[in-house]
Amino acid sequence: MSELAATGLSVRYGSGRRAHMALCDVTVALNRGESLGLAGESGSGKSTLGKALVGLLDPYAGEVSWAGKPLSALPRRGPGSRSRTLQLVFQDPNSSLNQRMTVGATIAEALVVNQIEADVPVEVARLLEVVGLDPRDAGRYPYQFSGGQRQRIALARALAVRPEVMICDEITSSLDVSVQAQILNLLRDIHRETGMGLIVISHNLDVVHYLCRTVCVLRNGEIVEHGQTEQVFTDPRDEYTRELLAAVPRLPS
Numbered sequence: 012m013s014e015l016a017a018t019g020l021s022v023r024y025g026s027g028r029r030a031h032m033a034l035c036d037v038t039v040a041l042n043r044g045e046s047l048g049l050a051g052e053s054g055s056g057k058s059t060l061g062k063a064l065v066g067l068l069d070p071y072a073g074e075v076s077w078a079g080k081p082l083s084a085l086p087r088r089g090p091g092s093r094s095r096t097l098q099l100v101f102q103d104p105n106s107s108l109n110q111r112m113t114v115g116a117t118i119a120e121a122l123v124v125n126q127i128e129a130d131v132p133v134e135v136a137r138l139l140e141v142v143g144l145d146p147r148d149a150g151r152y153p154y155q156f157s158g159g160q161r162q163r164i165a166l167a168r169a170l171a172v173r174p175e176v177m178i179c180d181e182i183t184s185s186l187d188v189s190v191q192a193q194i195l196n197l198l199r200d201i202h203r204e205t206g207m208g209l210i211v212i213s214h215n216l217d218v219v220h221y222l223c224r225t226v227c228v229l230r231n232g233e234i235v236e237h238g239q240t241e242q243v244f245t246d247p248r249d250e251y252t253r254e255l256l257a258a259v260p261r262l263p264s
């Protein structure tokens with residue numbers, strides 16, 4: 012039994028004539044220590060799947076479970092709760108971070124709300140260090156940091172709860188290339204050191220290739236290919252995956 016599993020998952024937006032099935036009968040699984048990329052063109056359902064996997068969207072059909080139990084059966088707070096198990100980090104740290112709270116208070120809040128046993132100021136400093144920020148900056152506000160630094164703060168807040176699985180939705184898309192590389196390296200190191208499961212949503216196939224051992228390719232809400240990243244990237248079985256790979260812009264040499 013896999014720890015995180017989506018089985019026959021369908022998600023629908025709206026109802027009646029306006030209903031749109033954004034995910035159709037999707038089955039994926041992930042254990043601690045594993046890494047899975049979700050690739051596919053814009054609108055293929057990657058973010059919808061990410062949100063459904065952490066319980067932010069309810070399934071229209073099928074189920075998401077953790078260790079065999081539906082997400083709804085996990086305790087609301089404390090050890091074993093959904094937020095202590097699964098953390099989703101979004102593309103835009105500006106909208107996910109409270110601009111009125113210092114970064115120290117933001118991380119401290121995640122520790123307290125999730126009932127993490129820790130010496131809060133010490134743990135805040137440690138987390139800032141883990142993501143490559145200066146603990147002396149704990150008293151500063153998000154707007155006083157660069158985009159890349161704000162994404163590091165969002166990662167520190169997610170890491171504060173020591174999740175079993177972290178889902179990163181396009182977290183480097185708005186950053187310039189050198190900062191992207193720093194964040195990707197940081198994520199890879201954290202994944203290796205903590206052993207948490209990692210799901211990476213990206214339209215950038217190089218990002219998925221760099222971080223993930225396995226990949227699911229989505230098209231119109233369905234999985235069209237699923238396998239070892241190396242195999243899928245070198246010898247794709249599905250025509251759509253081939254097109255996706257061929258469409259990756261290459262810099263002239």
Ligand SMILES: Nc1ncnc2c1ncn2[C@@H]1O[C@H](COP(=O)(O)OP(=O)(O)OP(=O)(O)O)[C@@H](O)[C@H]1O
Nearest residue numbers: 024031033051052053054055056057058059060214
């Ligand atoms: N809140 C919503 N209400 C209605 N339809 C939505 C909503 N969010 C997404 N959709 C639709 O569901 C489909 C899947 O969207 P989703 O955001 O999951 O795709 P994506 O692969 O993450 O795209 P992108 O790479 O552009 O972020 C799209 O057709 C989209 O228009």
